[in-house]
Amino acid sequence: MLQYFARRLMVAIPSLLGISVVLFTVLALAPGDPFEELATNPAIPPEVRENLRTQFGLDDPVHIRYLRWLLAMLQGDWGYSFVSRVNVDDLILQRLPTTILIIGSSQILALLIALPVGIMAARRPYSVFDQVANTLAFIGFSLPTFFTGLLLILLFSIALDWLPFVYRADIDATGWRWWWEHLRQSIMPVLVLGLFQGAALTRFVRSAMLDVIRLDYVTTARSKGLPERTVINRHVVRNALIPVVTLMALQVPAVFGGAIVTEQIFRVPGIGSLLISAVLANDTPVIMAVTFVLSVLVVLCNLLADIIYGWLDPRISYR
Secondary structure, three states: OHHHHHHHHHHHHHHHHHHHHHHHHHHHHOOOOOOHHHHOOOOOOHHHHHHHHHHOOOOOOHHHHHHHHHHHHHOOOOOEOOOOOOEHHHHHHHHHHHHHHHHHHHHHHHHHHHHHHHHHHHHOOOOHHHHHHHHHHHHHHHOOHHHHHHHHHHHHHHHOOOOOOOOOOOOOOOOHHHHHHHHHHHHHHHHHHHHHHHHHHHHHHHHHHHHHHOOHHHHHHHHOOOOHHHHHHHHHHHHHHHHHHHHHHHOHHHHHHHHHHHHHHHOOOOHHHHHHHHHHHOOHHHHHHHHHHHHHHHHHHHHHHHHHHHHHOOOOOOO
């Protein structure tokens, strides 16, 4: 198991290096200048701007700048934000836990919705429950996250005044009050992402269950007199979850993309809002670091999916 994990990690390292080369090259060749504001400011001499460009190595060739960035990153130096005037790693460490909390909670909510609803719909295909579940699932993943986010704000924040629609990191409270306020302001972002992903997963769980439930070994298990719950839980669900895990791993980039939009709607101080503000300000060190961190999270999620395969299906060897 440990050797398998190490081998997969060694395969992931060249992938991350290739991703970093592409990201850095695209950002280096993109139009725009992080010191454009200084160039248009008559109070700042042109020599100051040129000295800053020389100091940060912006006039060097792209491959030299990339190697310098890579060596610095491996040593723990992720660069310096041109806008915030702080180290990039400090900015990311301030924002990343909030994003992981929101995304992780939304994925748990999506699984809590998709698994029972998809399994029950597959056990009773074309029933009233199945038709209602399919209709709601179609509606759920057809509506974009920014639309459902605005609907929740109108309903729970403006009409009912139950939940805050602006996420505040600096809550003036302690103890249980602090936890309760954080929970209240996390409900709507988690609902937006969780319902969207849960709707798509529900359809996929139902389809995977219907494919497995008709196989011969399931009929054999029933003919041996096993209880229906044992047949479903032990022989059907476990094998049906393999393509579901694959789908979840492939949808990780889309999940982060949806989280970026959701963070903008609810003003969540996460890594997505940091990326948007860095793009608008042409803060290339922050853009590079944030996109690379998101790439690392995507690769790690796919690595986790490979490990889960072996647990779900013992025929998959780790050797």
